[in-house]
Amino acid sequence: MISLASCGAGKKEGDARQAPLVTAATVASARFIDRIEAVGSARANEQVTLSAPVTQRIDRINFEDGGFVAQGQVIxxxxxxxxxxxxxxxRARAREAEQQLARLSALKDRGFATNASVDAQIAAAASARAQAAEAIASIGDRVIRAPFAGYASLRTVSAGAVVSAGTEIATISDISRIKLDFPVPETMLSAVKPGQTIEARAAAYPDQPFRGTIATIDPVVDPATRSVMVRAVLPNGDLRLKPGMLLTVAIESGARVAPAVPEPAIIGQGADRFVFLIGEDDVVKRTPVKVGVRRDGMIEITEGLKPGQKIVGEGVVKVADGAKVRTAGPAAAKPTQQASAE
Incomplete structure (x- = not known):
């Protein structure tokens, strides 16, 4: 009797060892987003470098370092x-030519001047007016104005200095908006389109995202990098973003709701992926699945599972196909969780 009781107790202990304790998880629906990441360079909405058109002395400088200048303002x-x-x-020659033309016209009316002399004087008067216009244009070239409103660069020249033609006087930048240029691999081109929302982050403001929209996609793919340049426009009302900044860019697309499971539930074998589906009487079945994107510990299931099914969430190394398990849980995936591709 004692021997039989001992054997029965040993059998129960063996049964307990054959039923490992695992954590169950319920397959739940979650929102997933495809995410393309890139690095881009910020550019001013408009930017121009104003240079001296001729070699000449500077009479007056009319802007402050980094100051705002209005459109048409004298720089x-x-x-x-x-x-x-x-x-x-x-102008004196033009007046003289006009007066001479008036006298010749009066003489011609009385028959004392020929048509040829009048025509010659008309040409002389026109030439004098042209010389005056040329002088006015030459003076205007020496007045340098801002072609649009923006912020001036730091000043590197002073009044009284003699500058040669082409010497930089100021750079004017309109930074009310920022153009952000970044490359996208040609394999991802189908997921990018004008009007799409992007999110950018700068190292200077790591906790502040800057949002904008894609404005233009370069029609030519770079054969060296097999990528295409994309330009997005970001509002910059607070002027935090500066031309030349390096920003990380994230493009979100393909928002969808799909079944999701915790990452530890997935078993990998070569290119194949499996989960242990918990059936009746807590018997597990090795079930092949196809996975999508992942983030924050959750994996999208594109094929093989449905929301509401119960799987082994943790402890997959303890079980085998057809084995019986003891479950602790279930720990369901949060349906409100959002995930995206890295």
């Missing part, structure tokens, strides 16, 4: 003494 004025003198001379 600098170059000396134009010689051009002013030329303009005065050209």
């Amino acid at each position: 600098a004025v170059l000396a134009a003494g010689q051009q002013n003198a030329q303009l005065a001379d050209a």
